[in-house]
Amino acid sequence: MDFYTLMISFFILSGAGIMIYSIRQFRSTIQLLQAFYIRKSKKLSRMITLHLTMMAFFFFGYIGFLFFFLAGADTGIELITALVFFWGAIFVAMGNGIHKGMLSTIQESYKSTVSISIALKEEQEKLLTINRQLLQTEDVTILALAYQAELRDGETGRHVTRAAEYTGIIARQLKKDSTQSSYLTDQYIVDLVKSAPLHDIGKVAIPDQILQKKGPFIPQEFEIMKQHCQYGADIICKAQEKLKFRSFLTIAVQLTLSHHEKWDGSGYPAGLAGKSIPLSARIMALADVYDALRTKRYYKEAFSHETSCQIIREERGRHFDPEIVEAFFAVEKEFERISLEQAD
Numbered sequence: 151m152d153f154y155t156l157m158i159s160f161f162i163l164s165g166a167g168i169m170i171y172s173i174r175q176f177r178s179t180i181q182l183l184q185a186f187y188i189r190k191s192k193k194l195s196r197m198i199t200l201h202l203t204m205m206a207f208f209f210f211g212y213i214g215f216l217f218f219f220l221a222g223a224d225t226g227i228e229l230i231t232a233l234v235f236f237w238g239a240i241f242v243a244m245g246n247g248i249h250k251g252m253l254s255t256i257q258e259s260y261k262s263t264v265s266i267s268i269a270l271k272e273e274q275e276k277l278l279t280i281n282r283q284l285l286q287t288e289d290v291t292i293l294a295l296a297y298q299a300e301l302r303d304g305e306t307g308r309h310v311t312r313a314a315e316y317t318g319i320i321a322r323q324l325k326k327d328s329t330q331s332s333y334l335t336d337q338y339i340v341d342l343v344k345s346a347p348l349h350d351i352g353k354v355a356i357p358d359q360i361l362q363k364k365g366p367f368i369p370q371e372f373e374i375m376k377q378h379c380q381y382g383a384d385i386i387c388k389a390q391e392k393l394k395f396r397s398f399l400t401i402a403v404q405l406t407l408s409h410h411e412k413w414d415g416s417g418y419p420a421g422l423a424g425k426s427i428p429l430s431a432r433i434m435a436l437a438d439v440y441d442a443l444r445t446k447r448y449y450k451e452a453f454s455h456e457t458s459c460q461i462i463r464e465e466r467g468r469h470f471d472p473e474i475v476e477a478f479f480a481v482e483k484e485f486e487r488i489s490l491e492q493a494d
């Protein structure tokens with residue numbers, strides 16, 4: 151075998167080796183692609199298998215053609231054909247290498263995206279936990295403030311938690327079937343229930359001899375007692391001024407100021423009537439009165455649930471908004487359950 155034949159054979163064999171190597175590389179690239187993107191795509195898997203088969207046919211066909219061509223070709227043409235085949239094989243190998251590199255880069259970036267999203271999820275969980283803890287702290291702080299006023303009044307403090315539950319029950323019932331349902335958003339109800347314990351917070355500003363008096367008020371004392379609504383609203387307004395956003399305190403101010411207003415305009419402090427009384431205060435009024443009726447006071451025994459219902463029915467359109475009385479009678483059994491479960 152002369153040097154010329156040896157050189158041509160070298161190019162053909164090397165080219166064939168590179169082609170085989172390229173096919174193997176192509177297969178591993180496809181495996182990477184399948185693992186990464188298209189593991190579940192049967193259609194794409196079939197297309198890749200078809201592509202591989204056609205590549206193998208092309209490869210063996212090309213080799214066969216090359217040998218047949220070289221057998222009858224002129225000197226020089228043989229060398230050019232072998233070189234074209236050799237460089238063709240190298241380009242195929244380079245193309246495969248580039249594709250594999252691209253896929254590896256994508257895979258790396260995918261891995262880093264996954265790790266970033268895991269870190270973000272953990273961060274989100276932490277924020278949610280902190281938010282929950284802040285909300286619980288807020289609730290406890292509200293109750294502590296409310297208890298302070300209640301304990302001075304000689305109450306056990308359960309009045310504020312029961313009254314808050316009653317407001318939630320009425321509000322949810324009103325939301326189901328009422329002209330005000332669009333106003334009663336979920337957030338409104340949450341804010342209402344959160345605010346309700348604060349309705350008598352203004353009592354902290356009422357002198358002990360009036361607040362703790364075991365007997366009926368004389369008119370002057372009652373006038374002082376009435377001021378607890380305005381004091382309470384002022385206390386909450388002061389707190390609200392510190393905030394730069396709208397909070398539940400807006401509702402807290404409304405119901406604290408107006409929870410003793412009556413539907414017929416005979417209440418206090420402003421003598422508001424009908425729907426000029428904020429909805430939150432109209433709901434609070436019924437919740438507050440029901441709890442007062444069901445609780446023992448120095449001047450009366452605790453009324454039964456039935457008697458309390460009867461009094462509320464009689465006050466429909468006088469003390470209470472008729473629509474709220476309707477809502478109350480739809481859920482009065484829940485009121486009775488809470489009054490028994492959380493009795494003083």
Ligand SMILES: [Fe+2]
Pocket residue numbers: 349350378409410
């Ligand atoms: Fe009050």
